[in-house]
Amino acid sequence: MTPGVLIIIVLVLTVAGYVLGRRRALALAKRDGARLHSLPGYYGQSVALFAAVPALLLLAAWLFLQPLLIENQVSTQIPNSAIPEGGARSLVMADVRRIADGLDRLVEAGSLGEDDLATMRADFSDIRGRLASIGVALGSNVSPAVFQAAKSYRSLNGTGSLLRNTAVIGVSLGLGFLAWRRVRPSMRARNTSETFIRALLMGSSLIAILTTFGIVGSLLFETIHFFRMYPAGEFFLSTVWNPQFRGGSTLGILPLLWGTFYVSFVALLLAVPIGLMVAVYLAEYSSKTLRSFAKPAIEVLAGIPTIVYGLFALITVGPLLRDWIAQPLGLGSSSSSVMTAGLVMGIMLIPFVSSLSDDIINAVPQAMREGSYGLGATQSETVRKVIMPAALPGIVGAVLLAASRAIGETMIVVMGAGAAARLGLNPFEAMTTVTVKIVSQLTGDTEFASPETLVAFALGLTLFVFTLGLNILALYIVRRYREQYE
Structure with missing residues (x-):
């Protein structure tokens, strides 16, 4: 049975x-x-x-x-x-x-x-x-x-x-x-x-809560096992990522962290301004008819599978950036680049920022708007000096959600940014992220007890710590800012 x-x-x-x-x-x-x-x-x-x-x-x-x-x-x-x-x-x-x-x-x-x-x-x-x-x-x-x-x-x-x-x-x-x-x-x-x-x-x-403790515990135990086999100093300080499953590996996390934050930064650089402008327009300026059509249309972007975004990056955006910008300026000749993955990921993140920010802005009491108008402020001044500061904690939460989504994305990076672990400033070069290497290290017929496989848990725990630190910093900033309005 x-x-x-x-x-x-x-x-x-x-x-x-x-x-x-x-x-x-x-x-x-x-x-x-x-x-x-x-x-x-x-x-x-x-x-x-x-x-x-x-x-x-x-x-x-x-x-x-x-x-x-x-x-x-x-x-x-x-x-x-x-x-x-x-x-x-x-x-x-x-x-x-x-x-x-x-x-x-x-x-x-x-x-x-x-x-x-x-x-x-x-x-x-x-x-x-x-x-x-x-x-x-x-x-x-x-x-x-x-x-x-x-x-x-x-x-x-x-x-x-x-x-x-x-x-x-x-x-x-x-x-x-x-x-x-x-x-x-x-x-x-x-x-x-x-x-x-x-x-x-x-x-x-x-x-x-128990699931979180279980995830952290499983990552922690395997990471401790990894550091017993591989020096922690080389893992955190080395600038070379070169796993060799037959020995002689160099497993430095710095190139992966750089690629992760570089791609995420490009994505947020596109998604946050556009998402906020869309949210402000839909909440404060648009008519009800336009809002009822535009908001669901934008939220459709969040429902598109990431593999579709990856194909879009591989077939359309990558060749376009290579032929129109990278090659004419001598910045690169590959369609896989940080800019390709970042732009496509930014498009994917726009609904996360716009939809949540729109809901937060609409939750600001109408009395605050009317009080601002009564003091002679214009609509744009009310939005800038009253609505946005009041809605800032929720907007920061929306941006953090988008950032977490960007840091954890895999498929778009695989198909849009490539798999090269390198340190560099050229956004038209191929790079990779921590999540991509976690998948690659755990894929295939490899011995689980080897450092080249256990490094995936060390990568996951490091990414978790960075994300947790980002959230704690954001909460601190939001609380400091909110105290000025209470």
Whole structure:
């Protein structure tokens, strides 16, 4: 039974608990001639919540812990002789998981029986062809010990899944039945239901916080592992980025940071002024008819996939800048450049700035406008000296959102700016960004434990720290500025 089917069963039990709890409350009230403390639906909700929430929490915890426990136990069964020279145990465990998945598919298809699998000897040459027929190719270095570990992995996984299904359904039925038995007309079902819902809302609000801690933790641990293998001083101070997966790599982050901020600066240089002018015009000067048409038309730009912007940069903007500006001025001969990616990214960011800034400007109280007009100010003076300062915190937030979007963009940079890691001021030269190199370092058939792969986590953590610092600085500036108007 898959987790999806198990969730459906729990949901069915939840609906049944709601119906039965509501019906029991009404029946007891009618029999005893008593008045219900809460509405009938609250009694059904209390039973449904007891039937669903603990079972789903148990299922989530089980799905998280079971693979960890099984892999730790199976990993101890693999002798060191079964690990290839220069390889890692994690790679062998990947083979174990693939073989176990293939055995499951063979058993489900009926081409392999459970009895045959249980009595199969260490020599598994006869099973290689069957696994290859379903797309599980085994290398010649897969030893019989790995195959036996895969059988053990499959057995433990099957036992764990059976226990999981039994425990989840048992908890749902047991707690649901106990909640159903507790239903009485005098029961404060509304309080029970609202307490449960309040706890669920608190738990939901913690998801974002826990997710952030999880992301930072995963980046931090892998980054520490990377710096144990590669000097931190060379990583932060070197001006050369030259990964060599066979050794002798130079992994300096400075060219990547320069490319990231250079492309983002060009994009914001285009998006922020145009976006703000569009927002001011739509909020203060345009008619309702024009606004109802122009604002959705501009926001369409935000819904265009970034791959489309990348193709636009590669096919149209890049050759245009090369033929009209770069080559005539002797600044470059490549269509991939910082200017290409920056201009196209700036077009993509215009809706982020204009739409949010427009909403912020419209949120400024009308009394401030009328007071300015009453003092004799013109409309343009009111916009410059009253509306914009009052809306500045929201506008800064819109610019920060656009900046974060620019720093994290990948596809436009790949297709518009190229992949060359270099330091330079010429905006018509090809450069690259941190996000592009994170993707390239994690792509391909490479050993995960190598510095050339783990550097992706160091790049991600560095980018996260820079973005966090930018947000903190912006909050400080906004608060200092807002105090002058309070």
